[in-house]
Amino acid sequence: MSNDNFTEVTSESWFSRLGGAIKGILVGIVLIIAALILLFWNEGRSVKEYKTLQEGASSVVSVASDAVDPANAGKLIHTTGKADTKAVLSDPIFGVSANALQLRRVTEMYQWQETSQSETQKKLGGGEETKTTYSYAKTWSASAINSSNFRIPEEHQNPATMPYESNTQVADAVSLGKFSLPSSLVERIDETKPLFIQAADIKNTQLPTGIKLQAGSFYSGADPATPQIGDQRITFEVVNPMEVSVIAKQVRNTLEPYTTSVGGEIELLETGIHSADAIIQHAQDSNVILTWILRLIGFILLVIGINMEFKVLSVIADVLPIAGDIIGAGTGIIAFLLAIIFALVTIATAWIFYRPLLAIILLATVVGVITVIKIKLNKQSKIAA
Structure with a gap:
């Protein structure tokens, strides 16, 4: 194997970055909507596959x-x-x-x-x-x-x-x-x-x-x-x-x-x-793995999409790079927490149709996460004051 390298240096102005961040808001909205649809659909798919295999196990x-x-x-x-x-x-x-x-x-x-x-x-x-x-x-x-x-x-x-x-x-x-x-x-x-x-x-x-x-x-x-x-x-x-x-x-x-x-x-x-039981159990295991993979993909899309909504704030603050880094880190944490809330609410909403009991437990978890965010924001406001 042989190889060679080429290095290119490019620059982007603050106005250009700001314009890109504003355009990114629309892209972020699309990603958030796609993520929510994926998460909702995945729960339905997962339950349908589980019930399908359960019925198969009882009738094979x-x-x-x-x-x-x-x-x-x-x-x-x-x-x-x-x-x-x-x-x-x-x-x-x-x-x-x-x-x-x-x-x-x-x-x-x-x-x-x-x-x-x-x-x-x-x-x-x-x-x-x-x-x-x-x-x-x-x-x-x-x-x-x-x-x-x-x-x-x-x-x-x-x-x-x-x-x-x-x-x-x-x-x-x-x-x-x-x-x-x-x-x-x-x-x-x-x-x-x-x-x-x-x-x-x-x-x-x-x-x-x-x-x-x-x-x-x-x-x-x-x-x-x-x-x-x-x-x-x-x-x-x-x-x-x-x-x-x-x-x-x-x-x-x-x-x-x-x-x-x-x-x-x-x-x-x-x-x-x-045996039939072993084959169906393997299929159930594969269904669980696929469900979590799609949940992870949906969550990542949410994090990216929400981050794009906040990107304009860090770009504005980047006039002073250290200020942009601080705001970027803060909005990143908020985006992560909001993604957790959106994902859990979406999954819980899907479960109301497919798994009512588990939906109640999940919604209680969401309430807990929201409480943590409120406490964190209150602490930050006191520090700022």
Whole structure:
């Protein structure tokens, strides 16, 4: 990997910063609204998923995969066995083939990559000076990097597209005992293994111009030891037949998503042999994790949005940099506390519809936070006086 750096120093006047802060008020409003919508929607989504899985746990029927019982038609079933196929998947460009559930072509291209790091310093009078260092390094990337957006594109040009892109083929005839697995479930089997390619495997294939077989994979370029911009390396992976556990609706001899009374769908697959209870518990755990991730995203958006509402105050005070820093720190704390209140109120409001008891507890917490803010503001007012 090689790299080079470029440093750029830019200045922004106090009036320009003030104008940007005023425009930022509108952006902040949009972020706050988006955050509140996300937080409210997420609570509904979380409860719906929880109830969906609870209903599934109470209605699922475990069956053997070596026979299809017509009596279970339309029911939510749990079954285990080997996901298998007789299909031979073949890559249309490189002629690689394998008897597998999935055949994946993984491509990377040697390209320039830009990173930047900025340091901003306030100046007396409210202006700012920003020093930005742009670093350029050659690296392997699985996707095309658009060099036209680089700060210095002329010396770091990448090909506009990747000649050979990644591709996944999925077997369309996969069995689980006597059941037929739909592609929606086969695609979820993601335990891949590298496929080492030998010359004998592609003896009847005319490789594209410039492509060579190198150490079990393909290479496009002069010398893999000294890659050049635009060189590509192409490897292959397979998902072999393996043991899986599935929970889904039985429709004749195949499986489909099961719709619960609350409107949610259940179509679960895990590799290995697992009980129905274990699979549903794993899904519940994933639901909890996703719920907290979305809550965190919503909270961060709130903090950013509220900060943007107050930004104009610190910019005005930046005529004297130390004053701007003090006000900026103060408004940052207030924004953080207000974000907590807005988030909790929004979640509690959602819970009034979905979790009434927990909503009462959450609203009590909000009252406590508001009380703390009032005490803090009273102390600051006394100090100022």
